[in-house]
Amino acid sequence: MTPEKNDESRPPSSDEVEISVFGPGFGECIVLHVGENNWIIVDSCIQVDQKVPAALAYLKKIGVNPGDAVRLVIATHWHDDHIRGIGKVLEACNTAQFICSEALNTAEFLTLVRAYGKRIMMQQTTGIDEFNHVLDILGKRAKSATRNDVPKFAIADRILWDKGNSRLGNTSISCRISALSPTDAASLASKLEIVDLLPHEKDSKRRLQALTPNQAAVVLWVNVGGVHVLLGSDLEEISGSNMGWSTIVQSAILPEQKARFFKIPHHGSRTAHCDSVWSDMLEANPIAVLTPFRNGSVTLPTPDDLRRIIALSPNTYVTAAPTLSRSRKRIPAVERTIKEIGGSIRQIQHVMGHVRFRIRPLGIGKIELFGSAAQCMGENFRPKCNR
Amino acid sequence: MSIQTTSASEQLWQDNVPEKRDSSSTETPSIINQIGSDLLLSHFGQPIGRIIPTTVETVTTIESSVVQPPPSPSRQDTFISLQKWEGTVSYIGEESFMACLFDLTAPGPDEEAEIPIKEISLDDRELLKPGAVFYWSIGYQDSKKGQRTRASKIRFRRLPAWRIEEIKGAEDDARKIGDLIGWTRESDSDDYLLGELRK
Numbered sequence: 001m002t003p004e005k006n007d008e009s010r011p012p013s014s015d016e017v018e019i020s021v022f023g024p025g026f027g028e029c030i031v032l033h034v035g036e037n038n039w040i041i042v043d044s045c046i047q048v049d050q051k052v053p054a055a056l057a058y059l060k061k062i063g064v065n066p067g068d069a070v071r072l073v074i075a076t077h078w079h080d081d082h083i084r085g086i087g088k089v090l091e092a093c094n095t096a097q098f099i100c101s102e103a104l105n106t107a108e109f110l111t112l113v114r115a116y117g118k119r120i121m122m123q124q125t126t127g128i129d130e131f132n133h134v135l136d137i138l139g140k141r142a143k144s145a146t147r148n149d150v151p152k153f154a155i156a157d158r159i160l161w162d163k164g165n166s167r168l169g170n171t172s173i174s175c176r177i178s179a180l181s182p183t184d185a186a187s188l189a190s191k192l193e194i195v196d197l198l199p200h201e202k203d204s205k206r207r208l209q210a211l212t213p214n215q216a217a218v219v220l221w222v223n224v225g226g227v228h229v230l231l232g233s234d235l236e237e238i239s240g241s242n243m244g245w246s247t248i249v250q251s252a253i254l255p256e257q258k259a260r261f262f263k264i265p266h267h268g269s270r271t272a273h274c275d276s277v278w279s280d281m282l283e284a285n286p287i288a289v290l291t292p293f294r295n296g297s298v299t300l301p302t303p304d305d306l307r308r309i310i311a312l313s314p315n316t317y318v319t320a321a322p323t324l325s326r327s328r329k330r331i332p333a334v335e336r337t338i339k340e341i342g343g344s345i346r347q348i349q350h351v352m353g354h355v356r357f358r359i360r361p362l363g364i365g366k367i368e369l370f371g372s373a374a375q376c377m378g379e380n381f382r383p384k385c386n387r
Numbered sequence: 388m389s390i391q392t393t394s395a396s397e398q399l400w401q402d403n404v405p406e407k408r409d410s411s412s413t414e415t416p417s418i419i420n421q422i423g424s425d426l427l428l429s430h431f432g433q434p435i436g437r438i439i440p441t442t443v444e445t446v447t448t449i450e451s452s453v454v455q456p457p458p459s460p461s462r463q464d465t466f467i468s469l470q471k472w473e474g475t476v477s478y479i480g481e482e483s484f485m486a487c488l489f490d491l492t493a494p495g496p497d498e499e500a501e502i503p504i505k506e507i508s509l510d511d512r513e514l515l516k517p518g519a520v521f522y523w524s525i526g527y528q529d530s531k532k533g534q535r536t537r538a539s540k541i542r543f544r545r546l547p548a549w550r551i552e553e554i555k556g557a558e559d560d561a562r563k564i565g566d567l568i569g570w571t572r573e574s575d576s577d578d579y580l581l582g583e584l585r586k
């Protein structure tokens with residue numbers, strides 16, 4: 001599929017389905033238009049130059065009022081790269097329902113959020129800080145008796161939202177969003193791990209580290225007017241267990257149809273790869289989109305990851321190349337000192353990339369790339385809008 | 388998740404990652420220096436809030452060819468800060484560790500640093516764990532005798548231990564907000580799919 005050059009600010013027409021994936025190099029956000037100005041936001045990342053969550057910046061750009069139009073705000077898991085700015089998103093989407101993993105549906109998770117949410121770090125926010133913000137917003141809503149104050153918890157085989165049929169021009173489109181994970185086993189395992197993270201008297205405080213592997217992330221199956229979409233979040237493959245991708249593939253509730261669009265799980269990591277997902281759940285050569293991840297010594301996708309994914313679908317896109325660049329110039333005395341101690345500093349690229357797929361029911365659809373987004377082609381990325 | 392370091396040659400994308408230097412060629416003597424926490428706070432200009440951490444700092448002085456008299460308790464050097472960061476340890480390797488940095492001098496885009504572990508004082512090594520928070524400052528160290536050296540200081544925040552009242556407070560808070568917003572209610576079973584997606 002050849003990417004098209006288009007105007008990012010043009011909104012979709014009311015019968016057009018849209019899946020937009022945003023990623024600045026560290027972070028991920030998905031914005032869905034499911035017809036008739038109904039929007040869904042899955043996860044959040046920040047548009048660094050604007051300090052605005054990517055989803056809100058985009059909706060503003062295309063002239064959509066998030067307060068009226070966003071139906072669901074879904075946090076697939078609480079890792080920093082999927083949740084930055086989700087508090088602001090929920091605040092702006094004041095009629096949207098908040099959804100998160102059933103694995104977080106415990107008193108212990110709330111205690112963890114309330115204990116660690118009191119900003120142990122001075123400057124850098126964490127996923128827990130964001131959840132703390134979410135709890136405050138939900139609390140405020142509950143007090144003012146606004147609708148949709150009760151959160152919904154996603155677990156395998158649960159329908160999260162069903163819009164039913166609605167007529168759009170000559171077509172009739174339905175929309176149903178279901179959770180395929182976490183499984184009961186994954187949810188339970190995560191709940192137990194959260195208990196282990198609770199602070200104990202006399203333990204010294206430190207920043208909370210994320211749980212691995214990602215077993216309790218919410219994987220979504222979206223069916224909009226017959227366009228099937230699989231959003232893989234960060235779910236990893238844990239074979240020989242009742243969790244992970246090979247369990248999802250065997251789910252009895254999967255529809256006969258296969259997905260045309262796949263948000264590749266966990267930034268293309270090999271640990272989230274499962275052959276049978278590609279053979280049993282996806283159309284041949286699906287549109288596959290991934291966001292990069294860079295933290296510490298971990299860079300995803302790796303070159304091997306990219307080769308593997310491109311071999312599975314030539315229609316693979318990435319929101320940004322996971323590059324690092326030289327740090328900005330500092331005064332010579334500082335530069336010299338860093339060099340002399342044998343240290344190095346690099347700037348993490350946060351150029352927001354946007355991969356947009358729009359399709360009318362029964363149509364072919366089109367891919368558009370904005371910002372640093374690119375198509376992955378063999379050994380290189382194809383520059384955007386190269387027609 | 389598998390930890391993998393990517394080398395520039397095998398990358399499929401263009402970038403300009405600076406070449407890794409051989410840190411063994413930059414051996415500099417480390418001086419462990421204890422300075423009162425008030426003084427440190429003024430050096431770092433950091434509003435720590437209610438919690439005043441106990442700190443130990445590592446000072447690496449550059450230009451160590453200047454002969455330093457042994458530190459005497461009666462006089463204190465002045466540190467003029469040129470650059471300050473707040474860092475969070477993200478990964479610890481054999482000889483160096485990686486950290487996400489937030490520039491406290493001139494906030495800008497996120498940065499990550501690779502810093503030799505030898506820069507951390509022996510006292511602070513036990514604090515070097517993923518998630519640990521530290522402050523890194525580079526500047527001039529002026530001695531009372533008027534000698535100026537460039538210095539790099541890293542101090543780890545020694546966060547206080549959890550107190551039982553804080554934990555109980557968080558539990559109470561969690562119970563209140565949970566009851567208010569309907570968290571931890573039983574999951575509804577009526578809207579589970581039960582195979583109806585096949586319809």
Ligand SMILES: [Zn+2]
Pocket residue numbers: 079081082234266267293
């Ligand atoms: Zn992630």
